[in-house]
Amino acid sequence: xxxxxxxxxxxxxxxxxxxxxxxxxxxxxxxxxxxxxxxxxxxxxxxxxxxxxxxxxxxxxxxxxxxxxxxxxxxxxxxxxxxxxxxxxxxxxxxxxxxxx
Amino acid sequence: xxxxxxxxxxxxxxxxxxxxxxxxxxxxxxxxxxxxxxxxxxxxxxxxxxxxxxxxxxxxxxxxxxxxxxxxxxxxxxxxxxxxxxxxxxxxxxxxxxxxxxxxxxxxxxxxxxxxxxxxxxxxxxxxxxxxxxxxxxxxxxxxxxxxxxxxxxxxxxxxxxxxxxxxxxxxxxxxxxxxxxxxxxxxxxxxxxxxxxxxxxxxxxxxxxxxxxxxxxxxxxxxxxxxxxxxxxxxxxxxxxxxxxxxxxxxxxxxxxxxxxxxxxxxxxxxxxxxxxxxxxxxxxxxxxxxxxxxxxxxxxxxxxxxxxxxxxxxxxxxxxxxxxxxxxxxxxxxxxxxxxxxxxxxxxxxxxxxxxxxxxxxxxxxxxxxxxxxxxxxxxxxxxxxxxxxxxxxxxxxxxxxxxxxxxxxxxxxxxxxxxxxxxxxxxxxxxxxxxxxxxxxxxxxxxxxxxxxxxxxxxxxxxxxx
Numbered sequence: 112x113x114x115x116x117x118x119x120x121x122x123x124x125x126x127x128x129x130x131x132x133x134x135x136x137x138x139x140x141x142x143x144x145x146x147x148x149x150x151x152x153x154x155x156x157x158x159x160x161x162x163x164x165x166x167x168x169x170x171x172x173x174x175x176x177x178x179x180x181x182x183x184x185x186x187x188x189x190x191x192x193x194x195x196x197x198x199x200x201x202x203x204x205x206x207x208x209x210x211x212x
Numbered sequence: 213x214x215x216x217x218x219x220x221x222x223x224x225x226x227x228x229x230x231x232x233x234x235x236x237x238x239x240x241x242x243x244x245x246x247x248x249x250x251x252x253x254x255x256x257x258x259x260x261x262x263x264x265x266x267x268x269x270x271x272x273x274x275x276x277x278x279x280x281x282x283x284x285x286x287x288x289x290x291x292x293x294x295x296x297x298x299x300x301x302x303x304x305x306x307x308x309x310x311x312x313x314x315x316x317x318x319x320x321x322x323x324x325x326x327x328x329x330x331x332x333x334x335x336x337x338x339x340x341x342x343x344x345x346x347x348x349x350x351x352x353x354x355x356x357x358x359x360x361x362x363x364x365x366x367x368x369x370x371x372x373x374x375x376x377x378x379x380x381x382x383x384x385x386x387x388x389x390x391x392x393x394x395x396x397x398x399x400x401x402x403x404x405x406x407x408x409x410x411x412x413x414x415x416x417x418x419x420x421x422x423x424x425x426x427x428x429x430x431x432x433x434x435x436x437x438x439x440x441x442x443x444x445x446x447x448x449x450x451x452x453x454x455x456x457x458x459x460x461x462x463x464x465x466x467x468x469x470x471x472x473x474x475x476x477x478x479x480x481x482x483x484x485x486x487x488x489x490x491x492x493x494x495x496x497x498x499x500x501x502x503x504x505x506x507x508x509x510x511x512x513x514x515x516x517x518x519x520x521x522x523x524x525x526x527x528x529x530x531x532x533x534x535x536x537x538x539x540x541x542x543x544x545x546x547x548x549x550x551x552x553x554x555x556x557x558x559x560x561x562x563x564x565x566x567x568x569x570x571x572x573x574x575x576x577x578x579x580x581x582x583x584x585x586x587x588x589x590x591x592x593x594x595x596x597x598x599x600x601x602x603x604x605x606x607x608x609x610x611x612x613x614x615x616x617x618x619x620x621x622x623x624x625x626x627x628x629x630x631x632x633x634x635x636x637x638x639x640x641x642x643x644x645x646x647x648x649x650x651x652x653x654x655x656x657x658x659x660x661x662x663x664x665x666x667x668x669x670x671x672x673x674x675x676x677x678x679x680x681x
Contacts, residue, residue: 112343112344112362112363112364112467112468113354113360113361113362113363114360114361114362114363115358115359115360116359116360116361116385116386117267117359118264118265118267118268118359119265119266119267119268120265120267137358139263139358140357140358140360141357141358144354144357144358144360147354147360148358148360150363152343152344152448152449153343153448153449154343157596159595159596160596162341162596163342163343163448163449164341164343164593165343165344165449166346166350167345167346167347167350167593167631168331168332168346168347168349168350169346169347169349169350169353169354170256170331170349170350170353171249171661172331172478172627172630172631173593173627173630173631174594174625174626174627175341175593177626183664185626185662190249192251
């Protein structure tokens with residue numbers, strides 16, 4: 112969907128896991144941009160009807176970029192910077208109930 | 213929380229208005245805190261400005277780089293700046309509850325300035341929920357924050373200075389633009405000419421606008437005007453934009469469709485605090501009522517920048533300084549002579565910035581149809597409520613957005629009506645034959661954004677007050 116252009120600066124590359132696959136991203140990128148750069152088209156499926164969705168605003172307003180990060184559900188991907196080893200799952204419908212410890 | 217104040221002034225949002233307010237207040241000697249949701253100062257307009265290299269900086273232009281000295285000044289000021297902070301509740305006694313790194317905490321000051329800026333007006337056309345459809349501002353954010361651009365062909369549709377600016381920046385960054393589809397009706401041009409003499413008070417805006425048009429024309433980008441009946445095609449993601457222009461049906465293939473119909477004030481905080489709002493019939497949006505010092509109808513609560521009324525980054529910088537000076541006067545840090553002296557330059561510059569607004573607001577007034585979506589079109593993206601369902605509820609007797617919300621969940625999803633609020637008010641206004649001002653808006657409650665329950669645990673040691681009824 113998106114691609115990074117040459118900034119004239121050296122940028123550090125880190126690796127995260129998305130749906131079990133390694134995905135490279137630039138340090139400092141938001142997770143939403145990293146996923147767009149990695150050609151993730153459908154970020155989530157809606158709880159209501161299963162429609163496909165991806166970011167609309169990239170500024171924390173629309174909540175269409177919700178993903179699961181390291182087991183936390185409904186995280187706004189546009190408000191989170193990528194970290195090495197981050198485990199990302201794409202949400203398919205409503206939030207799962209969590210087990211009570 | 214105790215009655216004690218933690219600060220003299222708390223500013224929310226580190227865009228031009230918030231940075232300027234915090235810098236000004238700290239320079240007057242007020243104990244000031246600036247809370248911002250992003251990792252770095254700048255807001256959306258100057259997003260990442262302290263980090264971008266010369267290449268991306270040059271691409272984004274001088275208006276963007278204007279934010280850099282402001283960020284530098286903020287970092288040298290005595291204001292306490294906290295980033296990554298989500299303010300999720302403000303009480304009417306101005307006690308603030310915020311979350312940082314998953315933990316909630318409270319602050320309180322006798323003066324509060326909200327500088328929470330603007331958001332892009334919704335463009336509810338068929339297919340606007342498909343992946344690949346984004347606000348034009350989102351593409352600019354990707355460029356500013358990560359030097360990322362759409363990989364395939366792009367169509368830009370709508371109207372306003374930002375649409376043309378984003379088109380120019382994407383073009384310079386090497387993106388492929390399949391077309392620009394302007395939706396402003398022809399009547400806007402004639403109506404705008406009347407405001408041209410006043411706009412000459414800020415001639416640089418007009419020169420920039422003409423330069424952008426010339427740049428895009430020279431690039432040979434297909435350009436369509438007075439477009440209507442926009443439909444985004446695609447099953448799982450956007451594939452093409454279909455529309456009518458100059459009496460014929462057109463279709464542009466693109467995987468990224470960037471929509472823009474201007475920006476509107478982000479009023480979540482002022483709505484939470486139940487301050488007075490007016491329906492701005494020129495900008496077609498709610499605006500909180502403020503006086504010349506940013507003071508709202510709630511004593512001590514001020515609003516600066518685009519959150520009060522859309523006027524742009526330079527105006528926001530001025531209104532931030534003016535609001536901070538107003539707050540300093542209210543607390544007795546300045547007498548009225550000092551107050552007027554200190555604010556006079558900002559006020560003069562603000563008046564100059566505002567002189568372009570009647571022209572821009574008229575030229576880029578959104579087409580009527582953008583707020584009259586077809587029955588089958590989703591207006592509430594979160595809960596997937598269509599315009600037809602909202603109209604049906606109006607026929608069943610619903611008198612306002614809170615009743616339709618109660619009966620259909622329209623506006624009840626995670627975005628809490630930020631996207632659909634203005635549209636639903638206007639759909640109901642039309643259906644009920646009343647002006648939007650009489651229809652009202654969603655009642656906003658804490659938390660302003662969904663927060664995890666565990667973040668409340670840190671608050672357990674402080675006495676927690678409930679919010680407004």
